[in-house]
Amino acid sequence: MRRATLSVLAVLCAVMAATAAETPSLVAIQNARIVTVSGATLEKGTVVIAGGLIREVGESVTPPAGAWVIDGAGLTVYPGLIDAFSAWGQPAPPAGGRPAAQPQPRPQGQEQPAAPQRSWGPEDRPGTTSWVKAADQLDPADRRIDAARSAGFTTAVTFPSGSLIAGHGAVINLGGESAGEMVVHPLAGLRMELNARGVGGFPNSLMGVIAYFRQLWLDAAHYQQAKEMYDKKPAGLARPAYDRALEGILEANRVVLPAVTRVELERMAALAAELRKPAILRGAHDAYRATAALKEAGLSVIVNVKWPAKPRDLDPQVEESYRTLELRDKAPTTPAALAAAGIPFAFTSEGLDAPRDLIAAVKKSIDLGFKREDAIHALTLGAARIYGVDNRLGSIEPGKIANLTVIKGELFDSMARVQMVFVDGKKYDPAPEPPPARRGEETR
Amino acid sequence: MRIRTAFILLCCAWALAAQQPRRTLGEALGKKQPLLIQNATIHTITKGAFTGSISVVDGKIADVGEKILAPAGAKIINASGKHVIPGMIDCHTHIAIDAINEGSVSVSSMTSVADVVNAEQRSIYYALAGGVTTGNVLHGSANAIGGLNTVLKMRWGKDAGGLVMAEAPPGIKFALGENPKRQGMAAQQGSQAARRYPGTRMGVEDVIRQAFIDARAYSFQWKSYEQSRAKGENVLPPRRDLKLEPLVEVLEGKRLVHAHSYRADEILMLLRLAEEFDFRIATLQHVLEGYKVAKEIAEHGAGASTFSDWWSYKVEAFDAIPHNAALLREKGVLVSINSDDASGAEIMRRLNTEAAKAVKYGGVSDNDALAMVTLNPAKQLGIDKYVGSIEPGKHADLVIYDGDPLSIYSRVEKVFIDGEQYFDRETDAMLRRELDAQKKGLLEKEKLDERQRTPARRPS
Numbered sequence: 001m002r003r004a005t006l007s008v009l010a011v012l013c014a015v016m017a018a019t020a021a022e023t024p025s026l027v028a029i030q031n032a033r034i035v036t037v038s039g040a041t042l043e044k045g046t047v048v049i050a051g052g053l054i055r056e057v058g059e060s061v062t063p064p065a066g067a068w069v070i071d072g073a074g075l076t077v078y079p080g081l082i083d084a085f086s087a088w089g090q091p092a093p094p095a096g097g098r099p100a101a102q103p104q105p106r107p108q109g110q111e112q113p114a115a116p117q118r119s120w121g122p123e124d125r126p127g128t129t130s131w132v133k134a135a136d137q138l139d140p141a142d143r144r145i146d147a148a149r150s151a152g153f154t155t156a157v158t159f160p161s162g163s164l165i166a167g168h169g170a171v172i173n174l175g176g177e178s179a180g181e182m183v184v185h186p187l188a189g190l191r192m193e194l195n196a197r198g199v200g201g202f203p204n205s206l207m208g209v210i211a212y213f214r215q216l217w218l219d220a221a222h223y224q225q226a227k228e229m230y231d232k233k234p235a236g237l238a239r240p241a242y243d244r245a246l247e248g249i250l251e252a253n254r255v256v257l258p259a260v261t262r263v264e265l266e267r268m269a270a271l272a273a274e275l276r277k278p279a280i281l282r283g284a285h286d287a288y289r290a291t292a293a294l295k296e297a298g299l300s301v302i303v304n305v306k307w308p309a310k311p312r313d314l315d316p317q318v319e320e321s322y323r324t325l326e327l328r329d330k331a332p333t334t335p336a337a338l339a340a341a342g343i344p345f346a347f348t349s350e351g352l353d354a355p356r357d358l359i360a361a362v363k364k365s366i367d368l369g370f371k372r373e374d375a376i377h378a379l380t381l382g383a384a385r386i387y388g389v390d391n392r393l394g395s396i397e398p399g400k401i402a403n404l405t406v407i408k409g410e411l412f413d414s415m416a417r418v419q420m421v422f423v424d425g426k427k428y429d430p431a432p433e434p435p436p437a438r439r440g441e442e443t444r
Numbered sequence: 445m446r447i448r449t450a451f452i453l454l455c456c457a458w459a460l461a462a463q464q465p466r467r468t469l470g471e472a473l474g475k476k477q478p479l480l481i482q483n484a485t486i487h488t489i490t491k492g493a494f495t496g497s498i499s500v501v502d503g504k505i506a507d508v509g510e511k512i513l514a515p516a517g518a519k520i521i522n523a524s525g526k527h528v529i530p531g532m533i534d535c536h537t538h539i540a541i542d543a544i545n546e547g548s549v550s551v552s553s554m555t556s557v558a559d560v561v562n563a564e565q566r567s568i569y570y571a572l573a574g575g576v577t578t579g580n581v582l583h584g585s586a587n588a589i590g591g592l593n594t595v596l597k598m599r600w601g602k603d604a605g606g607l608v609m610a611e612a613p614p615g616i617k618f619a620l621g622e623n624p625k626r627q628g629m630a631a632q633q634g635s636q637a638a639r640r641y642p643g644t645r646m647g648v649e650d651v652i653r654q655a656f657i658d659a660r661a662y663s664f665q666w667k668s669y670e671q672s673r674a675k676g677e678n679v680l681p682p683r684r685d686l687k688l689e690p691l692v693e694v695l696e697g698k699r700l701v702h703a704h705s706y707r708a709d710e711i712l713m714l715l716r717l718a719e720e721f722d723f724r725i726a727t728l729q730h731v732l733e734g735y736k737v738a739k740e741i742a743e744h745g746a747g748a749s750t751f752s753d754w755w756s757y758k759v760e761a762f763d764a765i766p767h768n769a770a771l772l773r774e775k776g777v778l779v780s781i782n783s784d785d786a787s788g789a790e791i792m793r794r795l796n797t798e799a800a801k802a803v804k805y806g807g808v809s810d811n812d813a814l815a816m817v818t819l820n821p822a823k824q825l826g827i828d829k830y831v832g833s834i835e836p837g838k839h840a841d842l843v844i845y846d847g848d849p850l851s852i853y854s855r856v857e858k859v860f861i862d863g864e865q866y867f868d869r870e871t872d873a874m875l876r877r878e879l880d881a882q883k884k885g886l887l888e889k890e891k892l893d894e895r896q897r898t899p900a901r902r903p904s
Contacts (some may be wrong), residue, residue, distance in 0.1 A: 061662060073630060119685070201548045203555075207583075207591060208546035211554040218684045226680050233678075263542075266603050271559075293603065310890065322879060323564070325886040390591050 004099065016170065023427040026050050028063035029406070032072025037079050037381045037400070038395035047313035048075055049402040050311050052425035057396050073387055075419055076410050078376060080154025080403030082383035083355065084302045085256070085282050089142045089172060090134055091184070093161035119201035122215035127163025127199040130248025134158045135170035138179035144355075149174045151356035152411075152418045154403035155184065157387055158192045163199055164209060165216075165245075166191040171389050173403065175423030184401070188387045189280060190252035207425040210271060217275055220249040254278040254309035256302075261327070265397035266289040269297040280386055282348065285329055288337035300344040300386040303378075305361035306351035307331050335362070336376065346383035363412050446858040476503050476863050479514035481842070484523035489811065489819045489833040489851065499527065500760040500840040501864035508834055508872050521858070529814060529849045530834050531577025531841030531861060532795050535749040535821035536729050536782035537787050538582060539567035540607065544751040545584035545782070546591060547627055550640055550651045553616060554686040555591035557583050561604040567789035568607070570793060574793035574857045574868050575843040578609060580782075580825055582729075583617040585704040588624045588642070588651040590617035592690060593702060595825055597841070613826040615700035615726065616690050620710040623759050624648050635812075649713050655719045659691035698824060700726035702749075708736040727824045729782070731772075732764035738775035745777040747824035752801035769816060770806020773858045780821035810850055839863075 030046040030198045031283055034057060046061040047054065063069045119126035137160065159169035169188040192213065196203045226240035236277040259268040260283035272279030282289075282302040289292060294301060304319060308328045314320075338345045350357040362375050385395030392401050400427035409416040418430045479500035487493045488508060496510040499518065506515060514520065538544050542560040548554040550636035561581070571579060577598055583591035595612035628643035642648050665682040673681045701718070705711050705728050720726050725746040728734060732755065734741055734748050742749060750772070755764030773779045781798045783791035791798060799813040808816075822832025831839050840863035847854035859867035 072517075119548070122554065203546060204548040205543040205546045207541075207543045207555040207557060207560045208548065208552070210559040211546070211552075211556065212589075215554060215686045216688065222681070222683045222703075229678070229680055263564050263604070267560070296827070322883045322886070325883060325890070331620070331891065342813050 008373050009041040020376075023422075023425065024068045025425070026064060026067040027070065027422075027427070028061075029070045029072045029075070029077055030063055030402075031340075032394060032406070033410075035078045035376060036396040037377055038397050040291055046072075046175075047396060049422065049425045052402055053398050054396060054402050056398055062330055067381055068423075072399070072406075074408060076407045077396065078152075078405045078407065078411060079380040079393070079400075080405050080421060080423065081152045081379045082346065082394065083148065083153050083156040083346035083349050083358070084383045084386065085150075085157050085169075085304075085350050086156045086157050087161060087350075088144045088158050088203050089138045089161055089179075090158055090176070091137055091139065110191055110203060119199060119203075121202050122212045122219070122379060123280050125216070125245045126202055126212065127193075127196070128165040128216070128248075129160070129162045129167050130165045130190065130246075130252075131159045131244040132162065132167030132248075133170065133186055134160050134168060134188075135172070135179065135183045138170065138172060138177060139184060140179055142183060145174050146431060148349075148355040149423065150418060151354070151359070151426050152407065152421060152430075153355055154405060154421050154423045155383075155393060157188045157383070162191070162193075164193055164196070164203075164212065165248070168194065169256065171387055171393070172425050173401070175426055175428060179289075181424070184393065185387065185389050187251060187253050188252040189256045190249070190277075191256050192258075194258060197246040213271065214274060215246075216249060220246045224250055229235070231266070236368040252277060254280060256280045256282055258283050261286045262285065262290045266293045269293050269299055272299060273297060282347075282350075284334060284338075285331040286334070287343075288330055288334040291337055291341035291343060292443070294338075294343050295356065300346075301338055301385070302346050302348050303335055303338070303349055305358055305365075307361060307364065332365045333370075334369065335365045335370050335375065339371065339374040341379075344382060344386050346378050346386050359412065366412055452525040468488065469682070476508075479521065479840070479860070479863060480514040480518040481521045481523050481528060481844070484526050484528045484844065487527065487529045487811070487814055488676045488835065490813050490835055492811065497674075498834060498840075498842065500515070500835070500842075500863040501642035501891075504839055505834060505836050505838050505840050507836055523844055526853070526857065527845040527849050529575070529796075529843050529845065530818045530832055530838075531859065532817045533580075533796060533821040533825070533827075533832060534576050534782075534783050534785075534792055534817070535573070535580050535727065535780045535824055536582055536784050537571075537789075537792060538584065538786045538806060539571060539579065539792065540565050540581055540596060540782070545586040545788065547584070548640070548643065550587050550624065550627070551655050551687060552583070552587045552654075553589050553690045553739070554592050555583065556594070556804065557581055558594040558604075558608070561596070563602060563604045563607055565787065566787070567666050567792070568596075569600045569867075570789040571785075572859055572861075573872070574795060574854060575845070575849075575859060575868075576789075576792045576795055576826070577841040577843070577859065577861050578822075578831055579792070580615070580702070580764060580821070582615075582702060585617070585619035585623040586627055587617075587619060588648045589655050589691070590749065591618055592616050597826065598859075598866065599861055599864075600866055608658065609827065609830075611827055611830050613700055614690075614698070615702055615825075616694065617702055617704065618725075619704035620648055620713070621704075622758060623643065623704065624651075626875060645710055645713075647763075648710075649717060652714075652717060653720075654692075655688075655691055656695065658765075659695060660721075661690045661755035662688040663692045665790050694723055695721060697723060702727045702729050704729045706730060707733045707763075708733040711737055712740060715740060715746065719744070726826075727780075732761055732768065734777070735765065735768045735771040736763075736847050737817060738772045738777055741772065742776040747780065747820070748772045749780040751782055751783045751784070751822060752798040754806065754879045761858065764876065766801060766805040767773040769802045770808050773806070773808060773812065778820050778823055779816055780824055781816045794852075795842040796845075796854070797851050797852050800852070803850060812851060814824070841883050859898055 009276045027049040027410045034042040045059045047057040160167040171185040173189045185235040188289040193200045194209050196209050203212050223246040255277050257268045259281040280300045284301045284303050309314050349355050381394035383388040404422040421428050498508050498511050499506040501515050541557045542562045546555045582593045589699045591617045595609045596607040597609050628640045727747040727749050729749050731748045749765045750768050753766035755761050769779050786790050795817050799817045802808045819832035822828035842860040843859040845854045858870050
């Protein structure tokens with residue numbers, strides 16, 4: 001069976017020999033099962049792509065003259081899958097964090113003159129690179145992009161790595177020759193982290209980090225006010241000093257904060273309210289217990305599907321707490337709980353060995369009662385909505401970007417295979433599956 | 445038929461209530477059931493001890509006396525042979541938080557432990573089971589001027605916001621002596637460049653003085669801004685500084701200072717420094733050599749929150765004596781006894797016996813000893829209008845002991861906060877069995893899953 005599939009694939013590849021560049025502008029997939037996500041699923045329908053956009057979709061649509069027609073029998077067409085938090089296309093994180101801003105002269109005070117590497121307070125902008133944009137450092141040749149596409153992903157929200165305020169993520173399409181072509185939205189959200197380790201000096205605790213964020217936001221508001229006053233009437237006013245760290249804060253459309261446990265989720269919900277920008281909490285294993293707080297705060301959630309597992313080298317003498325065991329058991333029920341509560345959510349492959357493992361991990365939730373359609377929604381329109389790009393991505397509707405994931409069989413079926421994906425209307429065939437991971441790596 | 449409908453509706457209401465986490469039954473029903481605790485030996489703290497009853501309505505103490513009326517619909521608890529005291533108050537603890545020190549700088553007043561409250565830390569339950577209903581949760585002592593504190597009630601099961609005692613005035617932690625200066629010593633911080641000032645007691649004083657000079661200047665900046673604005677001038681407001689704002693509040697008498705201190709000389713230094721800036725220290729915490737300068741502390745009007753009998757664990761604790769609490773009290777200082785517990789709440793589980801040591805060493809009366817863990821810390825924290833004694837109108841924070849609360853043989857049986865029962869020894873025993881069974885179930889399920897997965901595992 002497996003061999004048969006492979007040979008069919010080989011033949012298909014040979015026949016079409018389609019590389020992205022050669023995809024004609026006008027394409028129609030007919031007789032396919034089409035999961036539009038925004039509307040009803042068409043059991044036997046046609047979708048027409050023209051000029052990189054979806055032109056038409058329906059059961060009675062006929063392929064236009066001159067279109068390259070693909071027979072979709074046995075295939076299911078989904079909107080392109082979206083990874084809501086990744087590092088694809090981004091440079092590897094630098095070893096060890098450090099304050100990135102140049103230390104400013106301190107007001108005369110208690111501390112001795114600071115060495116450049118040591119942060120003495122919020123004024124030194126510790127661990128902050130809020131001016132960095134993932135869109136500006138995107139590498140289209142990153143091989144992880146090919147792997148992601150082969151696993152059925154057409155879009156990712158990719159983030160720079162850094163210390164406390166890493167920079168702005170970008171919504172990118174996973175195909176294209178240049179970074180410029182790939183970027184769908186350059187300001188998806190500002191990545192914030194809470195781990196002060198490696199910052200050097202202030203802050204060195206969780207409460208220091210939160211205090212820093214609070215001061216930084218106040219400084220940004222003050223900076224904005226000063227700039228507005230100056231721009232209105234510069235004569236006779238001292239010119240406010242340009243501050244790239246604060247510019248980066250003001251530019252942010254939303255913030256992305258880490259929170260895994262219920263306590264962390266509730267804590268970050270409280271912080272998000274103070275930051276007065278739409279917030280997305282990522283991690284969220286324990287969110288099944290925190291739906292009330294999340295709903296009340298109006299937050300979105302990105303569920304990390306690297307589900308908590310028993311540590312491999314656990315000392316047999318160590319008795320794990322009830323809470324630890326409970327979280328391990330219940331974390332995969334979080335997606336269903338979020339769906340039931342009506343909280344917007346999406347998924348990330350962060351921490352997984354390969355993008356394709358995400359589907360298997362979500363399958364675990366489906367086995368525990370999470371609805372398939374909710375899973376598909378979270379991987380497509382739901383993710384697009386969280387980042388405010390649902391008017392161009394996430395569903396199969398006329399006028400939207402032609403990102404499609406075509407599956408032989410159905411997503412989440414054990415025999416399902418990615419047949420092809422379309423990114424901006426260009427067709428890509430999945431790379432042959434990589435050799436199985438070595439046993440040691442498999443469950444890392 | 446109608447009864448059945450009503451029953452079904454009630455069941456639905458119950459089911460809904462059960463799905464809402466962190467809501468108690470009383471809240472789900474919209475109000476709390478009144479209570480009557482009968483035939484107990486009641487230690488009111490303010491009006492002595494007697495055998496009688498306490499009635500509770502709407503979370504507050506309605507009446508206390510030898511013979512009182514039961515409120516309508518009250519749940520009646522027969523406590524004959526038992527003792528009731530006000531919920532204990534720990535004036536210095538570090539439980540229920542996920543970070544204690546922001547040790548990178550000598551003034552960390554921009555931080556607040558309220559940001560890192562962990563309502564699921566088990567220490568809260570341990571403290572509750574020990575009869576502590578309120579805790580002053582403080583920032584650590586790594587800084588001359590530390591972070592902001594928060595006063596929590598041990599409402600186990602609520603979220604972080606639900607623990608906060610909203611009535612408590614705000615406060616801040618200061619620290620003197622070895623802890624803040626140790627951070628400035630080379631051995632602690634390595635390279636000269638990374639070292640933190642100060643490294644001596646003189647430096648600690650300098651840091652605090654400089655911070656208040658800065659706070660005064662900051663306050664002046666804002667005042668002149670307000671004046672310009674009142675005149676209709678188009679001026680930019682000053683930058684808000686979260687480090688200096690709390691210190692301005694201290695200068696204005698709006699924020700309580702809780703100062704970690706050991707030695708007599710540094711205690712005097714701080715009192716004089718505060719007087720120089722015209723504010724009052726609310727509490728000297730630990731204050732192990734307080735007995736040497738009790739008169740001066742009383743004159744300043746600072747409270748003292750000390751250990752019972754803990755000494756010689758570091759050089760500055762060599763002159764500590766277990767009579768400290770009693771001696772300070774004799775000189776007219778308001779004294780409380782604290783735990784300084786971090787995670788684990790080891791002393792909060794038996795704060796009553798810490799108070800008993802004041803009887804043993806200092807010969808204070810039973811009532812005065814109990815006051816050191818109830819009414820006195822309430823006064824020190826500015827919450828004595830609400831808690832700290834058993835009087836009509838105060839929060840119904842009550843602890844029922846099976847014997848004399850100052851005996852090491854007595855155990856806490858029930859604890860009420862705001863008239864709601866949060867601890868019950870019998871229920872606790874039952875819940876433990878339940879939890880053990882659930883835990884066993886989870887472990888077995890995991891083992892089964894592992895076994896099922898292992899043979900089927902192959903690379904896919």
